[in-house]
Amino acid sequence: MTANTESIVQAPAPQLVEHPRGAEPGKPGDRSAFRFEQTTRLPDSPNGKGKGGARYGRTGILHTPHGDIKTPAFVPVATQGAMKAVLPESMTQLGAQCLLSNAFHLYERPGEDVLDEAGGLAKFMNWNGPTFTDSGGFQVLSLGAGFKKTLAMDVKGMKSDDVIAEGKERMAFVDEDGVTFKSPLNGSLHRFSAEISMNIQHKLGADIMFAFDELTTLMNTRRYQENSVERTYRWAQRCVAEHERLTQSRLGKPYQALYGVVQGANYEDLRRHAASQIASLDFDGVGIGGAMEKRIIGDICAWICDEMPESRPRHVLGIAAVDDIFACVENGGDTFDCVAPARCGRNGAIFTRDGRYNIKRAQYKHDFGPLEEGCQCYTCTHYTRAYVDHLLRAHEMNGFTLATIHNEYFFVHLLDDIRASIDGGYFDEFRDETLARFYANGSRG
Numbered sequence: 001m002t003a004n005t006e007s008i009v010q011a012p013a014p015q016l017v018e019h020p021r022g023a024e025p026g027k028p029g030d031r032s033a034f035r036f037e038q039t040t041r042l043p044d045s046p047n048g049k050g051k052g053g054a055r056y057g058r059t060g061i062l063h064t065p066h067g068d069i070k071t072p073a074f075v076p077v078a079t080q081g082a083m084k085a086v087l088p089e090s091m092t093q094l095g096a097q098c099l100l101s102n103a104f105h106l107y108e109r110p111g112e113d114v115l116d117e118a119g120g121l122a123k124f125m126n127w128n129g130p131t132f133t134d135s136g137g138f139q140v141l142s143l144g145a146g147f148k149k150t151l152a153m154d155v156k157g158m159k160s161d162d163v164i165a166e167g168k169e170r171m172a173f174v175d176e177d178g179v180t181f182k183s184p185l186n187g188s189l190h191r192f193s194a195e196i197s198m199n200i201q202h203k204l205g206a207d208i209m210f211a212f213d214e215l216t217t218l219m220n221t222r223r224y225q226e227n228s229v230e231r232t233y234r235w236a237q238r239c240v241a242e243h244e245r246l247t248q249s250r251l252g253k254p255y256q257a258l259y260g261v262v263q264g265a266n267y268e269d270l271r272r273h274a275a276s277q278i279a280s281l282d283f284d285g286v287g288i289g290g291a292m293e294k295r296i297i298g299d300i301c302a303w304i305c306d307e308m309p310e311s312r313p314r315h316v317l318g319i320a321a322v323d324d325i326f327a328c329v330e331n332g333g334d335t336f337d338c339v340a341p342a343r344c345g346r347n348g349a350i351f352t353r354d355g356r357y358n359i360k361r362a363q364y365k366h367d368f369g370p371l372e373e374g375c376q377c378y379t380c381t382h383y384t385r386a387y388v389d390h391l392l393r394a395h396e397m398n399g400f401t402l403a404t405i406h407n408e409y410f411f412v413h414l415l416d417d418i419r420a421s422i423d424g425g426y427f428d429e430f431r432d433e434t435l436a437r438f439y440a441n442g443s444r445g
């Protein structure tokens with residue numbers, strides 16, 4: 001047993017940051033507590049996707065009131081203010097630097113007032129570090145399109161503005177002012193707008209928030225995407241105004257940074273136009289969101305970076321695959337959230353440097369090796385494939401815990417290694433070797 005794994009059971013819980021940086025009684029949050037410091041940038045290359053062969057990939061430090069994030073960084077998703085089946089202490093032990101929760105889910109349950117009263121999201125869930133909340137737009141609008149029909153979808157030439165998954169009831173309607181939707185919990189009617197999202201997110205108290213935007217899908221028509229980008233810009237202006245009002249009126253709280261989100265689907269001109277609109281507003285950072293086809297995910301990041309001041313940190317919302325992470329890092333992404341490691345882990349899909357496999361396959365029933373040879377995570381240094389396979393088949397919750405710890409460790413450390421490769425000047429070699437090995441057997445990732 002290594003010192004590292006020993007400490008997970010013996011170390012006391014980390015101390016909470018009782019006094020976040022830049023919070024003083026009776027004063028608005030100090031905006032200088034949030035800033036991005038760039039360390040190393042990838043050299044330009046003839047293959048660079050940015051203007052003049054620019055490559056925007058970089059390392060840096062994102063300073064926030066609840067602590068620093070070394071970037072590029074992986075951001076595990078604690079949807080409802082919790083990693084499913086894994087304690088925050090374990091997330092700290094496996095190296096996670098920050099967590100992202102969903103404003104929509106926390107609004108529904110327990111309600112933003114509870115988190116405000118608790119002292120904000122980090123304190124509420126005993127997470128000793130920076131937090132993000134998304135705006136709620138993704139969840140609200142995906143009620144309209146049907147769940148899981150939004151990112152990296154198979155378009156098959158379909159074009160329709162009335163996108164809705166087969167067999168799903170339409171549950172969200174967009175108008176100029178906002179979105180009306182039916183709660184999936186109890187069917188009651190609710191409304192989200194720029195102002196409502198900002199009020200909710202200020203009460204949730206995360207270090208980094210996102211402006212309320214309209215999520216479109218790749219099946220919407222070009223005309224719809226154009227109108228939607230303009231609407232998202234009008235909502236972004238309202239978000240900035242409401243955010244400033246709330247920052248000035250909610251005294252004694254740490255500053256919360258606000259990222260504007262760039263939509264525009266796969267269209268280069270729309271993405272560039274949306275990016276320059278978002279760049280013109282007083283946001284702290286940029287969220288790269290919306291429907292994107294996998295083959296041009298890196299190009300989309302580069303188009304946006306072309307139009308954006310480099311001082312602004314960039315978050316890529318909801319990506320899911322190892323090759324997408326490399327494409328987004330190379331083209332300027334600083335932070336990345338993804339539900340895949342936890343969701344896949346609960347289904348038995350285990351990520352390794354040699355690709356993804358399902359631990360519930362019969363061959364692992366008598367396999368007493370670790371989930372991944374050489375992995376230093378808590379699961380791999382204490383438990384076997386045979387045991388994790390058994391737990392998952394028996395629907396034992398410890399199976400979810402152990403599989404999730406390994407998968408989150410995989411992604412957190414993949415980003416740590418990518419960061420080291422940029423600083424060390426060997427990113428291209430590391431990318432090529434890692435992707436060749438991960439996809440050698442054609443595994444999905």
Ligand SMILES: [Zn+2]
Nearest residue numbers: 375377380406
């Ligand atoms: Zn492991």
